[in-house]
Amino acid sequence: MNSQQPTSVSLPAPDRGYRGFLPYDARDPDSKFEAIQPTQPPRGAPxxxxxxxxxxxxxxxxxxxxxxxxxxxxxxxxxxxxxxxxxxxxxxxxxxxxxxxxxxxxxxxxxxxxxxxxxxxxxxxxxxxxxxxxxxxxxxxxxxxxxxxxxxxxxxxxxxxxxxxxxxxxxxxxxxxxxxxxxxxxxxxxxxxxxxxxxxxxxxxxxxxxxxxxxxxxxxxxxxxxxxxxxxxxxxxxxxxxxxxxxxxxxxxxxxxxxxxxxxxxxxxxxxxxxxxxxxxxxxxxxxxxxxxxxxxxxxxxxxxxxxxxxxxxxxxxxxxxxxxxxxxxxxxxxxxxxxxxxxxxxxxxxxxxxxxxxxxxxxxxxxxxxxxxxxxxxxxxxxxxxxxxxxxxxxxxxxxxxxxxxxxxxxxxxxxxxxxxxxxxxxxxxxxxxxxxxxxxxxxxxxxxxxxxxxxxxxxxxxxxxxxxxxxxxxxxxxxxxxxxxxxxxxxxxxxFEMMGNRGIYHNGWTAVTHHSTPWKADPPVAFDDDVWELYDTTTDWAQAHNLAAEQPDRLHELQRLWLIEAVRHNVLPLDDRTVERMNPDIAGRPELIKGKSQRFFRGMTGLNEHTTINTKNKSHTVTAAISVPESGANGVIFAQGGLGGGWALSVDDGKLTYTYNFLGLSTTHITAPEPLASGDHQVRAQFAYDGGGLGKGAEVTLFEEDSQLTTGHIETTHPIMFSADETAEVGLDAGSQVSDRYSDSGSRFTGDIEWVQIDLGDDSHDHLITPEDRMRVAMAKQ
The missing domain is CATH 3.40.720.10 (Alkaline Phosphatase, subunit A)
Incomplete structure (x- = not known):
């Protein structure tokens, strides 16, 4: 029997309790405590x-x-x-x-x-x-x-x-x-x-x-x-x-x-x-x-x-x-x-x-x-x-x-x-x-x-x-x-x-067996994994995988395919999953979803909200309502903004007037502005976004209200069907990052009045189901 037992290493190292003499008075000559030693890596560690x-x-x-x-x-x-x-x-x-x-x-x-x-x-x-x-x-x-x-x-x-x-x-x-x-x-x-x-x-x-x-x-x-x-x-x-x-x-x-x-x-x-x-x-x-x-x-x-x-x-x-x-x-x-x-x-x-x-x-x-x-x-x-x-x-x-x-x-x-x-x-x-x-x-x-x-x-x-x-x-x-x-x-x-979205391979002692299952920029029709065509390369002599030897050495290819399966089982690769419909639905996929339901309320100070953390307003009617207070000197700035110069929307007060801005992919910007400035005092303002329907990315009629009084209306010709931005965020009371609207600057985007809350409520006419799961997956993969 080997007397040398493997040493178990645990982190963090347990604190050693003091087990010596404990005097009543620190002046006691027998009072001896080891100096505190900070944790240090091995001597000479770079x-x-x-x-x-x-x-x-x-x-x-x-x-x-x-x-x-x-x-x-x-x-x-x-x-x-x-x-x-x-x-x-x-x-x-x-x-x-x-x-x-x-x-x-x-x-x-x-x-x-x-x-x-x-x-x-x-x-x-x-x-x-x-x-x-x-x-x-x-x-x-x-x-x-x-x-x-x-x-x-x-x-x-x-x-x-x-x-x-x-x-x-x-x-x-x-x-x-x-x-x-x-x-x-x-x-x-x-x-x-x-x-x-x-x-x-x-x-x-x-x-x-x-x-x-x-x-x-x-x-x-x-x-x-x-x-x-x-x-x-x-x-x-x-x-x-x-x-x-x-x-x-x-x-x-x-x-x-x-x-x-x-x-x-x-x-x-x-x-x-x-x-x-x-x-x-x-x-x-x-x-x-x-x-x-x-x-x-x-x-x-x-x-x-x-x-x-x-x-x-x-x-x-x-x-x-x-x-x-x-x-x-x-x-x-x-x-x-x-x-x-x-x-x-x-x-x-x-x-x-x-x-x-x-x-x-x-x-x-x-x-x-x-x-x-x-x-x-x-x-x-x-x-x-x-x-x-x-x-x-x-x-x-x-x-x-x-x-x-x-x-x-x-x-x-x-x-x-x-x-x-x-x-x-x-x-x-x-x-x-x-x-x-x-x-x-x-x-x-x-x-x-x-x-x-x-x-x-x-x-x-x-x-x-x-x-x-x-x-x-x-x-x-x-x-x-x-x-x-x-x-x-x-x-x-x-x-x-190797495995990613069904593309898979195995390297073993200089040989590689690989199969190409999907292409990033193409919506490939689904192919059964067992129908994928495997290739074989001897990378000891074929550095770049240029000469496919699958036809010449089918037995070696089979051995490597079997080895890939063994490694896949060992490392949680299975089940292979190239689904799109199911994976893009959190309920079916089994992952949590932060934002649910048809209403979300925001408060001043909420910033840096990405599209995973805000309710989705695309391809559907919705209202944006805000409880604000306008000072005697008047108000300016952003009440709520989502996105940036490459696309997004904002509810703001420009030159004292309530304004809804829609920026379509940085290609066109629509401003819908009330004719008169807001008076000082408390207000509940609202932008009603009535989606035209008939598919994805269609237009909308936007109507602005102060309490129940209609202020103005305007039409947006085209909207974003899938996403506003990969990284621009939503904020209450300012527009961080790049600006949705060209009517205010970064420093001028902060709302000069008070904001009690902003609430977004969705209608019942969502067309999001028309977004193909393949497109959702393509966007998700491209943001990696």
Missing amino acids: NVLIVLLDDVGFGASSAFGGPCATPTAERLAAAGLKYTRFHTTALCAPTRAALLSGRNHHTVGMGTVTEAATAAPGYTSSRPNTTVPLAEILRLAGYSTAQFGKCHEVPAWETSPVGPFDRWPTRSGFDYFYGFVGGETNQWYPAVIEGTTPVEVGRPEDGYHFMADMTDKAIIWSRQQKSLAPDRPFFMYFAPGATHAPHHVPADWIAKQKGRFDQGWDAVRDETFARQKELGVVPAEAVLTERPAEIPAWDDMPAELKPVLARQMEVYAAFLEFADHHVGRLIDSLEADGLLDDTFVYYIIGDNGASAEGSLNGTFNEMTYFNKASALETPEFLIEHLDKFGGPESYNHFAVGWAHAMDTPYQWTKQIASHFGGTRNGTIVHWPIGIKARGGIRHQFHHVIDIASSVLEVVGLPEPDTINGVTQKPFEGTSMRYSFDDEAAPDTHTTQY
Whole structure:
């Protein structure tokens, strides 16, 4: 019998009670108490910085042969290591959940988007308490911890200002959080949360941009941390919204890109592939995969649209370069403070492949695509707005062809977990004190679930068995530490399943078996999972999955298919679920829904309310009623507003007159204004929205009332059928973010009177059932 028993590690470490002599008087010479010792990680544990970019494909960054200059990534790689076979889950929230937990995304309930969560264990979007994340382990071990940028791991029904906050960053191991909770945000007018509280930020006219802001906050936090607790290492998770849509970047950065992409996406792909071979991030014998038939050739695109398409890529490249620049500012600050050499850095260039969620033509305002109104963005319209792409008036996304080019040399894109185009992301490790190699390339196969194990090994902490009294599921990743100083070390991560919306694959000892089930920009007819066609690749010799060997080796393919099923059962992947009707109905799916019924009352001070937390007024009649008080000097400002410059509505008082404003996708704005100012005193004002009916997104007759007296009426020609915004919020008493109406500014939007309450009541003529579940799912997935 082995006398050595495994040591159980529990966090937090239990407090030791005092068991010595207890004197009556502290002056007693026998009064001896041990000094208070703060919790400290192992001696010599380094700081840890994880940088995770968003929607950047393998073939975008110059560090991995792409056309976008990323000198910070190159600088870190020159003094560290590039990993060329590092993988993600093919989608945002699942990758982030896997990274921070050290377990596969289905294991922690994040099999897909939170908006499509079900009661099945792998798809609840609620992390089990048996899988406490890395940040909490490090915090309990004595680290200072902070998260900056994108979160998007909070279940949709828990994103309101009243929580619960159990799965928000500050209750998931981070002492401090500054960023946004949703899948995307306007970089000029972001929906920023500090801790759990919405905060106001600067304005683009004053030079504000969220990427710069979050970097400033990260630098301040790290310096404050080292000033006040120099002996305590930190863990910083720095996750910009870049380069997720909207692609927002200052004009001077865009100007640098002019003319660089006029040759089109096919030529850019060829150029990138050649550079990748020169850099050695793909082997010389690698073969460039063919462009799928679903993606048009550059030469087949309309000539009048090509200047717009080239501009889209110029903006995207500028956005990535701008993001890398600010990552560089953070790195520079660590170096200036003498911290960089002993900071263990992961720079993960993308949480999935580049996004193909911008339609075949791309878009100036992504909301037109989400609202089935892409036809309104004609070539003439897009050319007219060419110079505004990337600026504060845009909410832009590039075309599918560019996404495919940014995933060179692989097949497919984000969301498609079957192929490396959706899952392979260039990754850099930098730790001069702990890694001897400089400028090395590592080809070992690894996955985002390996990050947590790697960090704990570098820090010198064992994986805990219990946390807060709850037995933990073991990490499912393997540490990458073994490969840091041994480029020839054999892989330790030898088997990995992939699955996203039915797209699935398995990697095992160099072979991959994969099947492509659905395409992000297409409403594919449902196909039985058993009818999906599987492909087989030997990636030891076929780096990019270019030569399908399924016909030549059916027995090996069958073995891998069976292995995929075994892994799927182990990690809560089953049941496979590509449903749309059922998943978009919370009652059938089995997930909570925050807002129910036909009436919701709001009060002054309620701000930062996203579309999950407000009653849905689209495609139906409704009334907006407010109890307000007008001072003797008169009133101005917003009573209630939802959305922003890309679309929304507001009830306000303009020049003393009650006004209802409807902004349709930023394309047209209708103001309906009472003829006379409101008198001083208490009022109950009302906007009655009588929907025209006859389908989705139709017009409406809006009538304004003061008490029961009709003030005026007006007609709105077209309305939003599906959503106002991906990130703009609703507020009582002001219009935060960008403004719905051009009749007031940010500073002038605050209501100068008093607001007792605002209430929205819905009619009985809802046409929401006409929104296809496929469209709802497409919108939910694209906001990742």
